[in-house]
Amino acid sequence: MASVHKRKHSPFWYMKFRDLTKNKVVFLKTPISYGDKGSKEKALEFARTHYNASGGQYRTREQISQKLNELCILSGANVKESPLLGTWLERWLEEVKSTRAYKTYRSYLKTIKLFKEPMQSELGRSLDFFTRDKAHEFFKFLQNPKHKISNSTINQHLRNIQGCFTDAKDYMPINPFHGIKHLQEEKIKRVPFTEQEVFKLLEFSKGAYRSFIMLGAYTGARIADCAQMRWEGLDFKNQSITFKMKKKRGKEYTIAMHDSLKNYLLSLPNRPSEGFVCESMAGLDSEGRSGLSSQFKYFMERAGMDFKAVESASGKKFSTKSFHSFRHYLATTMQHKGIAQEIRMMQVGHDDKSVHSGYSHAKHQTLLKAVNDSLPHFAFKWRNPFTEDKATPEPKKRLKIKLKRKEA
Numbered sequence: 001m002a003s004v005h006k007r008k009h010s011p012f013w014y015m016k017f018r019d020l021t022k023n024k025v026v027f028l029k030t031p032i033s034y035g036d037k038g039s040k041e042k043a044l045e046f047a048r049t050h051y052n053a054s055g056g057q058y059r060t061r062e063q064i065s066q067k068l069n070e071l072c073i074l075s076g077a078n079v080k081e082s083p084l085l086g087t088w089l090e091r092w093l094e095e096v097k098s099t100r101a102y103k104t105y106r107s108y109l110k111t112i113k114l115f116k117e118p119m120q121s122e123l124g125r126s127l128d129f130f131t132r133d134k135a136h137e138f139f140k141f142l143q144n145p146k147h148k149i150s151n152s153t154i155n156q157h158l159r160n161i162q163g164c165f166t167d168a169k170d171y172m173p174i175n176p177f178h179g180i181k182h183l184q185e186e187k188i189k190r191v192p193f194t195e196q197e198v199f200k201l202l203e204f205s206k207g208a209y210r211s212f213i214m215l216g217a218y219t220g221a222r223i224a225d226c227a228q229m230r231w232e233g234l235d236f237k238n239q240s241i242t243f244k245m246k247k248k249r250g251k252e253y254t255i256a257m258h259d260s261l262k263n264y265l266l267s268l269p270n271r272p273s274e275g276f277v278c279e280s281m282a283g284l285d286s287e288g289r290s291g292l293s294s295q296f297k298y299f300m301e302r303a304g305m306d307f308k309a310v311e312s313a314s315g316k317k318f319s320t321k322s323f324h325s326f327r328h329y330l331a332t333t334m335q336h337k338g339i340a341q342e343i344r345m346m347q348v349g350h351d352d353k354s355v356h357s358g359y360s361h362a363k364h365q366t367l368l369k370a371v372n373d374s375l376p377h378f379a380f381k382w383r384n385p386f387t388e389d390k391a392t393p394e395p396k397k398r399l400k401i402k403l404k405r406k407e408a
Helices: 039-054 061-074 085-099 102-116 132-142 151-166 195-204 208-219 223-228 259-266 292-302 325-336 341-348 353-359 364-374
Strands: 003-005 012-019 024-033 240-245 251-256 309-311 317-319
Touching (some): 195 292, 195 325, 208 259, 325 341, 325 364, 341 364
Antiparallel strands (some): 003 012, 240 251
C-alpha cells in the first residue's frame, strides 16, 4: 500500500510505496505542499494512483489519460481537456467557413465527409487518442480502387486533413498525418482547340453563349473569369479588358481586346454600360454537375465535338478538351506566330516569378498588336437565341426498320 510522509526542510509531501514490477520501495516527492487544507488526502490519492500504475492496473489509454488528468488537478495544474474527435471536426469546419473562401471551405468539407466514413468508431473518442495507425488507415481508404479517386485528389485530401490536425496542436503536439508521403500525381495534358474547332463552336453558339465563347477564345481567360467579366472593365477606346482573376485571389489584370472581339461586343443589341457581360452565367459555379464546366461539356456534345476523354490509372475519366482548351489555343497560336514568351504570358495572365521581371514592362500597344496579328479574325455578330437557322444542326432522325416475317 501507498503512504505519505513529511520530510525535514521540505514543504512537500513524499509518497512511499513498493513498486510491484521492480520489487523495490519507491520514495518520491509529490507536488502537493502540506501547508494547504486537505493536502494529506490529496497526497494520498496521488500516491495511490502511482502505486496502481506500477502494478499495471491501468491498461488502456483512456484509463491512463484520465488518471493523469486527475493527478494534474490534484497538483493544481491548469488542465486543458481534449474535445471529442467529432466535436473538434465540426468546430474546425465552422471556423474555416467563417475565415476562408467558400471554395476552400467546400474542399475541406469534402475531406471531412470522407474522413468520417472509415472513422465512425473514433468520432466519440477523445481527439488526443487518434493515432498514426488510424491516419494510415484513412490514407489506405482513399487509395481503394472502388472510390476512383485520382492521386492528385488524394494528395489534396491529405493536405486538408493535415491542416485540420495541425490546428489541434493545443491538444495533441504531434500531428498523426505528418510524414505520410504523398502519391505521385498523374498529369493529364490539356489539348488546345484548333482554329476550325473554335470556328465551329462560335458558329453553333448563339445569344449569351456566343459572347461567352468569344471571351474565352480571344482573351484566354479561365472559365470562371469569363463568366465574371463586367462591362465596366471593357475599354473600347484603348482596346483593353480589366478583370479580377479568381485564381489569383481577385488580383486585377489588364489584357488586350482583339479587333474581332471589340466589333462583336459593339454589335450587341441593347448593350448596357455596367453589369456582367454574360449575365446568365455570372451566378454559376465553375464546378459541379450544373456548373459552367459541365454545361460547356454538354454544349460540345451538342455541337458534335469530341472532348477527348482519357482514363487515369485510378479509373476516373478526364476530358482533355474543355473550356480551358481556349487558353491553350490562344497561347499555342501566338507561339506559332512567333510572339515572344513574355508577351504571351502577359495576355494569358501567368505570373511566374522566374520570368515576371521580363514581361512586367511590356507596353499595352505591343500586346494589342501581337494579339491582332496572331489570332484569326472571326467576323461573328450577335445571334438571337430565340431564332433557329441553318447553323443549328437538326437532331438525327431514328431509322425505322421493318422486319419481314419469313414465310413458312
